[in-house]
Amino acid sequence: MDSIDLEVLKHCEQWLAEGRRCELVTVVRTWGSSPRPAGAMLAIRDDGRVVGSVSGGCIEDDLIEHVRTQGITRERPELITYGITADEAHRFGLPCGGTIQLAVEPLSAASMIAELLRRLAARELVARRLDLQSGTVTLGPAGPGMSLQVSSAALTTVHGPRWRLLIIGAGQLTRFLAQIAVGMDYHVTVCDPREEYRSGWQVDGVELVHDMPDDTVIAMRPDARSAVLALTHDPKLDDLALMEALKSDAFYVGAIGSRANNARRRERLRLFDLDDAQLARLHGPVGIYIGSKTPAEIAISILAEMTAAKNGVMLPPEIAVANAKNAAPATDSHSGACGTQ
Incomplete structure (x- = not known):
């Protein structure tokens, strides 16, 4: 609630x-x-x-x-x-x-x-x-x-219970996502087993855990009021967590990365016996295309797509990151230093 x-x-x-x-x-x-x-x-x-x-x-x-x-x-x-x-x-x-x-x-x-x-x-x-x-x-x-x-x-x-958001990876983008999501009344948990990323990472109102991401997803038991975002770029951390999330009732499961990386991710997830319907639930490249260049703008892009899913709004496919970039490759602004989308 x-x-x-x-x-x-x-x-x-x-x-x-x-x-x-x-x-x-x-x-x-x-x-x-x-x-x-x-x-x-x-x-x-x-x-x-x-x-x-x-x-x-x-x-x-x-x-x-x-x-x-x-x-x-x-x-x-x-x-x-x-x-x-x-x-x-x-x-x-x-x-x-x-x-x-x-x-x-x-x-x-x-x-x-x-x-x-x-x-x-x-x-x-x-x-x-x-x-x-x-x-x-x-x-x-x-x-x-x-x-x-x-x-x-x-x-x-x-x-009912508050909407929940689990973010895997305690990077800079996660900081913006967590801050905005807290303002949107989500209960936000950030999971990162890497000490070098957790050290000094803090956002008021956000729980930070160091367990392995797939264990965290299992313990969380995502329901229809839960979302899971994988932001580490590391298959060892992201893939197993995504597998568990895609088998759950989470209303939104997303992963960061380029179009090519997301295509390879889907092939890896297929090896975990996920079916086509489960794989189709994965949002990746995550977010909607708004010409994002900075972590703050990318966070807005991701949360806009997540909010639409939460509210049962079907977005037109042409504004999805992958589709928009295929249509306008010269404006691929998300391929900068963040390596996000």
């Missing part, structure tokens, strides 16, 4: 433990343009303090003003809508006349926030059902592809 929403839930748990009253506000529907998607959450405390976001700020201001002047008085959940009229859309900063519907839920020990957090810590995918008439909450397993559901009777939200 989004780490911002995880922070919201953790603050709710803390405030309840302190005996404070608070409400959980969830975006349940949007029409037109909206700053935050359905499922985004905000927590508001009885003194007006907020964590999270449901809009660009104006709706938050209205919620805060309501709490500060009237307190938290709701006893049952309530659906409220902002932006129905053009004047309201302008007042609340909703672009293009957008409309947003929120569920406002007063929290208590019966809201099962602590139990939800416990299940999330165990990397469970959880469906939280809120009865909109009684306020009763139940938790259960969420199925693959399940999303937020709302009716006049109930709101069901889906909460």
Whole structure:
């Protein structure tokens, strides 16, 4: 799940433990343009303090003003809508006349926030059902592809583990990738058994491990919320890890290198009894073609392709690195000192 929403839930748990009253506000529907998607959450405390976001700020201001002047008085959940009229859309900063519907839920020990957090810590995918008439909450397993559901009777939200990214190789490109991915709310692990590369390598919020990459992939058990990137250029480190990743449920598996190197890599992986469907999952040369010349630009190229895969967006084949370079070999800017793509 989004780490911002995880922070919201953790603050709710803390405030309840302190005996404070608070409400959980969830975006349940949007029409037109909206700053935050359905499922985004905000927590508001009885003194007006907020964590999270449901809009660009104006709706938050209205919620805060309501709490500060009237307190938290709701006893049952309530659906409220902002932006129905053009004047309201302008007042609340909703672009293009957008409309947003929120569920406002007063929290208590019966809201099962602590139990939800416990299940999330165990990397469970959880469906939280809120009865909109009684306020009763139940938790259960969420199925693959399940999303937020709302009716006049109930709101069901889906909460799951954070997206994970395993990067093999602690080089300069990895530093940029890790920094940006952390900002995108990934839990990032960097694996490199080579002491000379690990020495002095550090990015805040990133776990650095020294095990062999294939062992790390096996231990990670990549699921549909996991991505694996191999960036060492060393077949002894990359190939076995890629083999394990391609046999997993990882939503994205990529490897750096030239077109020729990636062709040789695929032939080596075929010797590990990977079938055509598994090999077809390998993104390599990794990234989309944007004329990248520096490690920072290449990191953006890779994360753009990875984000499209995460969001289920089918990119046109002509923007893949290999296809774009075949079409315009004179602009092969990724063949510089980084030896990336």
